[in-house]
Amino acid sequence: MQHKYLPLIIAAALSAMSVGAHASGYRFGSQSVAGQGTAESNAAEANDATTIFSNPAGMSRLDGLQITAGATVVVPHSTFNDSGSTRFTGSPTGGTAASDYVPSSVTAPSFYASKKLNDQWAVGLGMFVPYGTKIQYGNTWTGRYALSDVKLESVTLNPSASFKLNEHHAFGFGIDAEFMKANLGQAVDVPGSVAALAGTPNAAALAKQIAALGGNPALLRATRDAHGSNDGKDWGWGFNLGYMFTLDKDTRFGVSYRSPIVHKLRGSTVWDFSKVTDDPIVNGVLQAASHKVNSAALVELRTPETLSVNAFHQFDSKWAGMADVTFVRHNRLGDLDIQFPGTSEGAEVIRQQWKNTVRVSLGGNYAYNENLTLRAGVAYDQSPVQNAELTHPALPDSDRMQYSIGANWKLSPRSSIDLAYSFLDFKDANINYTNKCNPLATACTGNGETTRGTYQTHLSLIGIAYNYKF
Template identity: 50%
Template structure:
């Protein structure tokens, strides 16, 4: 993510924050019936959720059918710090983030199919492939890497199947996936100022800034709020061979979806306290892409 139009002073106050990477929940359950058998029947094509697993399986469904479900995630989160430090190898201080994962995360899935004729069946699926929701609070030891993240995705998957004969069926679908993300973190402004002053970035005022920091006259931290969203597109294919009523073979492929989030970054240094010898409060907004 590129941050544009930031002055040198603000860039130095930001303390050159590192990129924060956070994993999310991958919701592997897209079928209530398959989940009930530990996914041994995931490719059975017994209901409309076959849109996700193998769209060719829609050819087995008669009339209009609907399948839906909810996946509940109840995480147990815990973190113990082992000595976090900043860029100058000084302790960051702060707590362990408490119970930073929410009590319940819900991922819905819905599938609808309609038999157009004896050979063609159309359907549409809407499901959540993955997401994340974490909130460590602003006072935890890793606040300069991450304080809060919310990641939401939804995939809309219209599909169609063609039944060539009693043995061969083919399926095809396209995916439009929306992603929206928000990441919050703290900015170690005091460390950034110290590093900038050591490099002489503030000219004659560099030594004065260093003295003020050492005297405790500059304190506090800034915050960064980054928001972005994007649409990504992909496809899925399926083939099913029916040997008899009780025996079927299938193969399916779901493509990767690439997304590049674009949005805004809001840098806020109003929480940095300074004496009258130094400009008092900063608030900077910039766009990110």
């Protein structure tokens, strides 16, 4: 019954690695409400301070001091239909159906400020939520041995600068300071472990020890799950680069790159065996036999880098078109080894093996009048998850389509409001994930469960931002 668990900190962190807005994984909301209105195809437009995120070279196009403060509300909807989840013994996990496991809504704020210093230099600062998730399956659902709950929060500070070489060439550079915090929980398969030991010398020894301490060994026939709670946090550092080529007053091309970030997530694990039976002596003996002690946990991970290529063209006084292609290098994320310093516990291996992905988006602007600009866009985004056998309940991801509309409304010559709405439609995500280590193993850690089923997911994004030019 060995099981130390920090894997969902890792899984949740990894689910957030895609750096393009609405990218595969747990990318949280949008980093630009104006960009959201065009399905994130507007990186070469560089029309406000949010260019700090998409391409810092775009600050060379902005005059004076400009700020943008926004928020995106994510409204998710997801259902899971179990198709035969089992314990490591092969018997059904039992439990309840997953329902209401995603929040009704979550909000991600953002803030950007850019300042033109002279004809060549501009500086800026971005603050945004690059990723996050909150899933609460509960302690009784059929996949509880893989995950009961997870919460991931993050924030990135992105100081940046741009240099305009001449009328055609501009360059940008930024530093990424990224904070990640995660909490998670998971059931421990005590009933399955006791059933697997039944009739063995180990089971007899447990019963004898319980009786010697004054406990009731008969309660071994009616054990319940234990539970583990974990947390972890870390700061990581990276950088982003941008280049913008202005062909003429109507046409621009951009290239941007965001580096990987190395994180060392450090956290703690707390185990609760108090509800396994109604006898604290039995519970104590079972916890000692499982070798589960409260301890630290550590995992090192490297986020994937992204490369984006984009274009913008003003067709006439009314119409503008734009496009973006973003490549995300996920394939460095192989299996993950979660270590438990200071204990004799073997590592837990999370089989990840993500693949590289591509996101393609197209969008357009229509100037309805001098005060109102309408936007629309569509995008296709691949998932890094390869197949059902490598899909985990922390990341029930799949390819998706994004459909967006938006608007910019000028309140005055200096201020405006951006509005955006997006609908993301995910393909059904099948899951057939098996933890390769069972609770009775001594050289590794794991529940040995297999989670089987199908996720059906879609979500809406509602964005609003205020822009001001000083």
